Amino acid sequence: MAKVMFKRPAALTDKQFHYCPGCTHGIIHRLVAEVIDEMGIRDHTVGVCPVGCSVFAYDYFNMDMFQAAHGRAPAVATGIKRTLPDRMVFTYQGDGDLASIGTAEIVHAAARGEKITTVFVNNAVYGMTGGQMAPTTLPGQKTTTTPKGREKEAAGLPVKISEMLSTLDGAVYVARVSVHDPKHITQAKKAIRKAFEVQQAGLGFSLVEVLSTCPTNWGLSPKESLKWLADNMLPYYPLGVYKEPAEVK
Amino acid sequence: MATVSFREDRCKGCELCITVCPEKIIVLADHINAMGFHPAAVVEMDKCKGCAMCARMCPDVVIEVVKEEKQA
């Protein structure tokens, strides 16, 4: 008997991703779609995509979608959820979107315990606009706006979103995962599933930070990028579940 | 026995599937696809375990994996 071990999830449209070769945004999209399929919630899920490389995510997710202004996705998601509390609402945001221009929106959505799920893609750089420094750029990391490497004196140190948001009572599930190898991809999917389950159970705000690559702006091959992530990002951004409600443990 | 199929026109030749295949049976083909990339392909399908690591790693959802299971 033939068993399908892997096929394209129904929660993705058939549209081809516009991402650069080897960019792990595509993996993260697929994981979100797989979770939506497995939970059987596509029919009543609404997604909000950011400004950043994933701005076209509304073309990829096969469900009702919103495109939000840069950083404002959590506020838009709040508006959606408050009109339709029985829908599943998620935001998909990059690190410039969420951790820089949209810090107020994410912090307060979390503080309110807004019953939404955020998939936060941390690739330590601004992808879409040409590899500038992100709030998550590592100390010493070269970007187009930190040509000598990020210097603490001039540019400060990275924002650790998972650690920060897990201090808020309204944020009930916060986890940091990575997608640099199949084992971590499986773990990442589990975390995304938990985050959606937390929302479904009406427990509060949930966020999964996903460490991701940007081969183009890191100036590395896709393969080297996976290694760079593992060698440089993992030590600075420890993986793990930062907060988890007893109900879904 | 497992069959791995590649949606060749969608492949961006990033080699991530090659990196993770435990059997080291995926290579980039000599020819190029419509986007100008050398697409990935399996050379010795009979060695494939059907583990789907390649598919899970592929950022462009190019790969499908079907495994033949013995009838119970």
Added chain:
Amino acid sequence: MSKVLMKGNEAIGEGAIRAGCRHFFGYPITPQSELPHYLAKRMPEVGGVFLQAESETSSINMVYGAAGTGFRVLTSSSSPGLSLMQEGISYLAGAELPCVIVNVMRGGPGLGSIAPAQSDYFQAVKGGGHGDYKLIVLAPASVQEIIDLMQVAFDLGDKYRTPVMLVGDGILGQMMEPVELADEVTLPEITAKPWAAGGLKGRETPNIINSLYIVPEDCEKLNHRLFAKYEAIATEETRWEEYRLADAEIVLTGFGTAARIAKSVVDKARAEGIKAGLIRPITLWPFPSKVYAKAAEQAQRFLCVEMSMGQMIEDVKLAVNGKKPVHFYGRSGGMVPLAKDVLAEVKKIMAGGDE
């Protein structure tokens, strides 16, 4: 129907509820705070949602989310808050989402004063955010008119899929007047919104709320579509009030509170033998230009009265198109023109003393 005494700011809230709005997102600011205070109590009574956002930037984006699911939604602020909302308003216009945005204007620029002003006219009618767009802008001049125009605002927003702004000022907001209200709150019929993105729920094709058109040709098409719609709005929905205009030699004009003052000056001038009349735009956009053009055929002069350094006067001048002189009397920064000063200005102009 019964008559009740209401404050302008409360009337905005009650008017919204009567118009079927059950969602309010806002951030506190003087001089409109009675409105959120009122709705914080009132919304739960009618099963609605009142949410105090962390900023006006957030409120307007919550409005974007709520409007995109097809619900009638309101936000309100005063001048500095409206400046923060401009990004979101541009997105709402681009994504063609109906909603109602209230600006109870105060003195500016900067933090300015908290006293009543009309100096956000340009921001409201010329598109305060980026890109080619217009808002329908309504300017009530009494508490009853606030109630009536809130219904109009929501209806027009839905009819044309466009954000609508209602502008007032601190005087109108604080003023208590009797209003006619139906005894029962009934949900009005709201037309179905097949474009709304509230989940597929059996629908095959996803709905997408979006203002991104990356291909310039497509973006231009959007703008052409928007402007065809704006043309229809201008033809169908322009509103104004005329008062003692037929034989007027001097036409006073202004909106909102300034128009109320100007109207009283018309009577005072008439009592002194000066043939004065009034044009009061109720829609600031679309602007009732034709009414001015027609009045310019017989009137000798125009006097624009504003609570600003002179903003609406530019539209009046465009409408009058050089046919007759357009004079200006304004106070700004939160100062309000006094009827006696406006009357003195009328007399001076009619005596030819301001050439």
